[in-house]
Amino acid sequence: MTMPDPDGQLAEQLLRLTRRVHRIQKRHLQQRELGVTPAQSRLLRTLAHWGSPPRMADLAERLEVVPRAVTTLVDALEASGMVRRVPDPANRRVIRIELTDEGRSTLRELHAVRRSAAEEILAPLTGDQRETLGTLLDTLIDGAPAGRC
Template sequence: MGETELAELMHLVGRRLRHGFVRRLVPLGLNPGQVRALRALAEAGRPLRMVRLADELRIVPRSLTPVVDALEEAGLVRREVDPASRRSTLVVLTPEGRDRYEGARDARRQAGEELFAVLSGEQREQLRELLSLVDEGAEGG
């Protein structure tokens, strides 16, 4: 199998994984961009300034505004004035937001389990090791 075929196969598998994930997000009322924002807040373990959250997501702050608007409307985050800088806005993850993020993490896990169910445990471990090597090589180069 040539490199092009391998790259195409990786792309197709990645797309199937994303589609399985997105399908499981629908009942949660979330899209992948919203999940990324919830994940960044959950992993930070504290409120983040809008500018910092945008940096974490590698998007411009004005692109983040509709994401935060939708999450706030759903009660998953709230905006607060930053006491350290009254011109800055903090985004705070609510308990409901944390719960919904946990649901999204489960959705991602389930999508992976479904996709890789055709492999034995040993094959999944081999694939994990190979993909880790590829990822480490990409980070170094």
């Protein structure tokens, strides 16, 4: 007889929820016909939260992907006018990536997509349940043991 594995079950539930979130966000992206993949969306959001334009290596590190993957994403976003490569003023050999006005406009639309996807995902929960879920997720994201925040 096998013993129940509550932690394994929770891990499986989290993975299933993650896949569901990705599916719903992808569907919402396709409905808006923004022409942006989830990976490109993530790169745009990352750029928006950066103070000054980052180097491609910085983006790769932040996104936890290989530099070649960032190059592919930047190439596609640059072709669509959402980002541009700019030389670093202190070192002309270094290339930095910055958002364009088109990229900022797309980000506003992406924010609306994420909001509508979140509304769909969270619809079954009450306000109190959402608050509790947020607190629990913060604890998991931060990695702090419960009660030691």
